[in-house]
Amino acid sequence: MLASTRRNKIKEILIKEKSVKxxxxxxxxxxxxxxxxxxxxxxEKEGLIERNYGGGVLKxxxxxxxxxxxxEENIEEKExxxxxxxxxIKEGMSIFLDAGSTTYQLARYINYKGLKNITVITNGLxxxxxxxxxxxxxxxxxxGNLKNVNYSxxxxxxxxxxxxxxxxxxxxxxxxxxxxxxxxxxxxFEAEVKRTMIxxxxxxxxxxxxxxxxxxxxxxxxxxxxxxxxxxxxEQNMDVIHDLKNHVVIDLAN
Amino acid sequence: MLASTRRNKIKEILIKEKSVKxxxxxxxxxxxxxxxxxxxxxxEKEGLIERNYGGGVLKxxxxxxxxxxxxEENIEEKExxxxxxxxxIKEGMSIFLDAGSTTYQLARYINYKGLKNITVITNGLxxxxxxxxxxxxxxxxxxGNLKNVNYSxxxxxxxxxxxxxxxxxxxxxxxxxxxxxxxxxxxxFEAEVKRTMIxxxxxxxxxxxxxxxxxxxxxxxxxxxxxxxxxxxxEQNMDVIHDLKNHVVIDLAN
DNA sequence: GTCGTATGCTGGCTTCTACAAGAAGAAATA
DNA sequence: TATTTCTTCTTGTAGAAGCCAGCATACGAC
Numbered sequence: 351m352l353a354s355t356r357r358n359k360i361k362e363i364l365i366k367e368k369s370v371k372x373x374x375x376x377x378x379x380x381x382x383x384x385x386x387x388x389x390x391x392x393x394e395k396e397g398l399i400e401r402n403y404g405g406g407v408l409k410x411x412x413x414x415x416x417x418x419x420x421x422e423e424n425i426e427e428k429e430x431x432x433x434x435x436x437x438x439i440k441e442g443m444s445i446f447l448d449a450g451s452t453t454y455q456l457a458r459y460i461n462y463k464g465l466k467n468i469t470v471i472t473n474g475l476x477x478x479x480x481x482x483x484x485x486x487x488x489x490x491x492x493x494g495n496l497k498n499v500n501y502s503x504x505x506x507x508x509x510x511x512x513x514x515x516x517x518x519x520x521x522x523x524x525x526x527x528x529x530x531x532x533x534x535x536x537x538x539f540e541a542e543v544k545r546t547m548i549x550x551x552x553x554x555x556x557x558x559x560x561x562x563x564x565x566x567x568x569x570x571x572x573x574x575x576x577x578x579x580x581x582x583x584x585e586q587n588m589d590v591i592h593d594l595k596n597h598v599v600i601d602l603a604n
Numbered sequence: 605m606l607a608s609t610r611r612n613k614i615k616e617i618l619i620k621e622k623s624v625k626x627x628x629x630x631x632x633x634x635x636x637x638x639x640x641x642x643x644x645x646x647x648e649k650e651g652l653i654e655r656n657y658g659g660g661v662l663k664x665x666x667x668x669x670x671x672x673x674x675x676e677e678n679i680e681e682k683e684x685x686x687x688x689x690x691x692x693i694k695e696g697m698s699i700f701l702d703a704g705s706t707t708y709q710l711a712r713y714i715n716y717k718g719l720k721n722i723t724v725i726t727n728g729l730x731x732x733x734x735x736x737x738x739x740x741x742x743x744x745x746x747x748g749n750l751k752n753v754n755y756s757x758x759x760x761x762x763x764x765x766x767x768x769x770x771x772x773x774x775x776x777x778x779x780x781x782x783x784x785x786x787x788x789x790x791x792x793f794e795a796e797v798k799r800t801m802i803x804x805x806x807x808x809x810x811x812x813x814x815x816x817x818x819x820x821x822x823x824x825x826x827x828x829x830x831x832x833x834x835x836x837x838x839e840q841n842m843d844v845i846h847d848l849k850n851h852v853v854i855d856l857a858n
Numbered sequence: 859g860t861c862g863t864a865t866g867c868t869g870g871c872t873t874c875t876a877c878a879a880g881a882a883g884a885a886a887t888a
Numbered sequence: 889t890a891t892t893t894c895t896t897c898t899t900g901t902a903g904a905a906g907c908c909a910g911c912a913t914a915c916g917a918c
Binding site: 607635636638639642657658 | 863864867873
């Protein structure tokens, strides 16, 4: 294992556990205690931890870079969801693909499964870049201003663009889902694009991993009943999911 | 195995594994460690990985597919041209960046030189993906339909988008340059976007390598005198360039 | 032929890691 | 509190692995 990989893993453990012990890390990575100490010294120099006898603790004021990790969170679950969602897409369809990490997985599956003869309209720059590899699909990119953290194109131009087209399905991402606030996201401009996608499509499907259930982000973009279907995986929050089943069709991918 | 094939395979492994080890790659490809190191150096220059002791790790924030972006011809010359062209960009400016391989180099230089506080509007998906890494610039992407061969976004939506904005400079790519036909490209939709960019900007600059001089592609998008400046490198076709100097300002990058 | 590119090899250097031994800190007991 | 015991830390050393620069070879393009 590369030294840097080991240190990154230590960082992940730190973020999850808030503190680490030298002895545990030795055992875990099968290296000597000096090596671990050197790693911790390094992390201390980076300002990530405070070193103390026997281990180290995560510093209080450390901001965990949000998307950096989020992209890789729940990746298996997102893959399952994408794999399920792709069943909805038939040849000849046109679809909206909202920017987001689950929808990005969906794009990857579209390539992987070799879907062809479909039209995709997306406001996700990473999604567009992924689908650009596939010469068998007709790809449209909405215009807009790039939001770097999640590669979404947003703003009035994106909204205008989406308004001009109609699609069979809109696949939407969400940062939170709850009965009270409905589907939520963290950016008002993104919310606007999502709403427009719902309005411009025959069917709207939210793809969202189970960690988002019962949470609310800053802006609601629609109510639970405003979408036709939710595709998720029931690995956590089974209770919240169960509640919502009275209001919307929920598909569990497994 | 071709070097470029090997590098592409390394890229694929990187995307899957997030990191690679020199020793493993040696074993896998049956080449010396020096060769692998040179490969990794190359990937580092491309901005795809971060090199570290014993291997390399995939950089965060990298939109994956830039790797599939086509192998370039005349790369050194295009780099020289880009390096010259970048001198025109001052802080606070807004610029159009037309899709194309020379303009793509320009985008890479913008990142490399760390230009900030500028606004870029582009219809090149690979250019957008490259610039998305740079959080110091304001990036707008025109909407449009993707043309896979060169990652350009074209069609009425792209044209409409460009019409709505004004820029200080438009950097344009061309497939051919001649006194009779002016600047040419191979696609009528691309031509339309280029024309609109010229109309929407205060100054228009064509960046083009010398191999294009004296050649005509299918569609003319403007006359020689319609642009303010041409930046090229005088490595071939010095005679044609000389002729054109009577009609337009030509900067030679060397 | 000449040139450029890709590759491998060599030797000297740096970095990483484990081991060992002694110092320092924590904890337990008198 | 003082002493003992155990754990952890620090430091030095050595070997292994990796790195870099330069040179040589091979191959294809011009």
